[in-house]
Amino acid sequence: MEYRSRLKIVVPVILTLTLMGVFSFNFYRLKTEWENFFTSTINNELKRVKSMVESTVESGGDPVSSLSSYMENSSLLKGAKIKLYDRTVKVPGSNFEKNFMERKIDFKNFSVILYFDISKEKEINTHILNQFLIATAISIALIAGIFLSLKLYFDERESLSRETAEKERLKSISIAISSILHEVKNSLSRLNMIAYRIATKKDLKYAEILQKEVQQLSKFIDEAAALNKPLKLNVKKLNIKDIIDEAVKEFKELTSLKGIEIICKAENIFTKGDKNLLKSALRNIIKNGIEALDVSNKKEKKLIIETKKGKNSLKIIIKDNANIPWKEDELFSPFKTTKEKGFGIGLFSVKRIIKAHNGTVKAYKSKGYSVFEITIPITTASS
Template sequence: MNSLSGSTHSVEEKIIKFLEETEEDFLSLWKESIILREDDIFKDRVSGNGHQMYLLVKKSLKSSIKDEEIKELAYKVAKERVLSKSNIGEFVYNVNVGRSTVIKYIIKSGISINDLQPIIDQINDHFDRYCYHAVTRYTELKDIEIKEKMVFVNQSHKDRLSLLGQMSSSFVHEFRNPLTSVMGFVKLLKNENPALKYMDTIEHELDQLKFRITQFLHASKLEVADKNKEEILVKKLFDEITAFLYPSIVDGDVKLSMTIDPTCTIVAVKDEIKQVLVNIILNSIDALKHNNSIDRKLCIKSEVRQESILFNITNNGPEIPEETKEAIFEPFYTTKSLGTGIGLYVCKSLIEKHNGTIYCESYKNKTSFIITLPINEKKPTVD
């Protein structure tokens, strides 16, 4: 902005002279009033930056200053604020302290307020532009910093998942074959000796072990092949799952209720969708064990919404904290002492591979996992 012309030149000259005479007092008062942390690595430069802005204000009273001059100082300070990990609010506060202090000083110059008003407007304009450029640059640098951190975090996750994949391959190879043999011999024993005690329990525990092994396998190889997809009757799928988990439901003293559309179908990889639902239900049962009341409820509902089907799995266990609800779907995040932190991550990945969504809602005594999947328009005949 150009300096004032004509009769106002003498006003500007008086203000400049006054500011030069009170410069040390101004900077001392400003420094006493600002927020400056002891651990700020650039605290020794703050006074110099304030002085530079002070000089720019004086220069603007003599002649116009280019926006690039303001921007250059603003960018320099923004970079220092980012590197010092300071709060941008502190910077804005300090700038406004400088603004108000300058204006207070020129008001004391003895010049009438009518003559000062255009000068005050001009000073406010310079401070506004300075603050705008600094905050904008600060935000840009912070975004770059966050993106760089996310690249590192994502690469770290990829590295860990790669390692997990190698471990899973070895794990599955070493354990799946003997496990399959053991499960086969248990079935033979059960057929030949139907009255033999504990066989159902042994068979169930082996099925659970097989499920956990498969979970590790999916954590490293999350692919959905169209050729493996099939039309699945949702009611039948949940009947299979609850039969599989019946011992866990009884052991947890859980009251299960289901409201499932008997005609609804989806097209999906059955084993993978089954794994997701089993994992969510098992997690719900685990959560209910922390509910000391005798009324432990697990409610499963399905609801058709246009081209999608919505599954709602709700328990009345403890509330999941707000800051935890998103993190639970991240790999290796767990609140369990012996948890792996891959269960919900695998669930989310498999659901998204099926073009669906999964999220969590949690309140006092009510936690829900909501899953949506594309629905198949064709409905099979129900026997």
């Protein structure tokens, strides 16, 4: 949220500075080009005057008269003086004002001081400056409008985002509460029926069923309550193969009974993490695979576990050939399940555990297998 707030300020500021920079550069270039043009015009005028005076002197004429005649037809040259040793001669028709530009041409025995009218240059410079100020004012007004529009846009977008997030949050809470109430209600109905049978038939087998139902309900409540608590990792060095072997061992009798073959191709890969939580995540995925295989009509029921070591991370791949259909976007969502007696918490818990280890988990179909792929860093884990 802080990053977004800064972004809302930074973007208009950068835009403002960029536009101002472009405008300033264009006006500076225009002013420079005009000054260069005027300077070039003055220099050309100096060359013409110098050439004229030299020609006049060489032909034995009077440079004063020549300069006077030249000034009558010049729009720039307004005054001239000829300095001969200690004597200064003012050329007839000359006008000497303070704002005129003074230039000096040295000849062999005398110097000519020329006075150019630069009022046009100043007038155009003033005009350029005024245009620059007007353009700057317009630019600032436009930029202020853009800034305001951006602010309104970002505020509306942020408000919409908050509103959407709040709706999603309330929707999730509603779904969670409905799922929990539904599950508890079903369990209580079953418990009530079993209790009635115990009371009427005095059969101990119903007591065992009652005990299992209570345990199942207790497990559901514990798992649902755990969703609201942050995970605390007990990070230690561990061997991934050992954890996989321990998780597989827990299902040995069950898989043997159901005719499911577990093929384990785990390697000795050392990393850091919470052993119990990682084992819980693996147990949930393996359990899902076994349950899927149990209801499938496959003759050969296989669950394959393998590991792959990368440069900075390791992969744990668990796949089964039950190939039960599922919606990928709902697979890791809480309280979403395709199983009759499932809670929809197991895979969500897997995602939380792997994420807490700075890892990722994804599911996909490949060559008739349902594949779960876990990726976690080899050396580090966050708490």
